[in-house]
Amino acid sequence: MQVAKIYTSEIKSRGQLTIPKKIRESCTLGEGQVVSLIPVGDSVIITPKRLPLEEARREIRKILKASGISAEELLAGIKEERKELFEETYGPKSR
Structure with missing residues (x-):
């Protein structure tokens, strides 16, 4: 079983959140790309938004x-x- 590495990031005053580079690269997230935020209990899942x-x-x-x-x-x-x-x-x- 592979153990997931936990990354931390600080939410800035305007609500901005930086996704660590290793995660952006592994998920192929680029500048300007839209992501979906899915609240699950007290957690949030961030996924690349699929283009309609x-x-x-x-x-x-x-x-x-x-x-x-x-x-x-x-x-x-x-x-x-x-x-x-x-x-x-x-x-x-x-x-």
């Missing part, structure tokens, strides 16, 4: 805008990647 579909769409749009790639280019690239992966796995399609 609309929020995921917004994030994808932001990434596309920042990269300068259109949705059509992204989809064409995905189609090409799938084709290459298929050919690597099964060989060229016979016509």
Whole structure:
């Protein structure tokens, strides 16, 4: 049985709480990421918030805008990647 290491952190005057770096890294929590806080008795469970579909769409749009790639280019690239992966796995399609 693995024993969990206990970390401590101080709540600041404005309610801010720093999650220790080792926990952020092991849970892949990054700056600006939203987390869910679930009260359980006198404890709180902190988990990465799962993106609802609309929020995921917004994030994808932001990434596309920042990269300068259109949705059509992204989809064409995905189609090409799938084709290459298929050919690597099964060989060229016979016509």
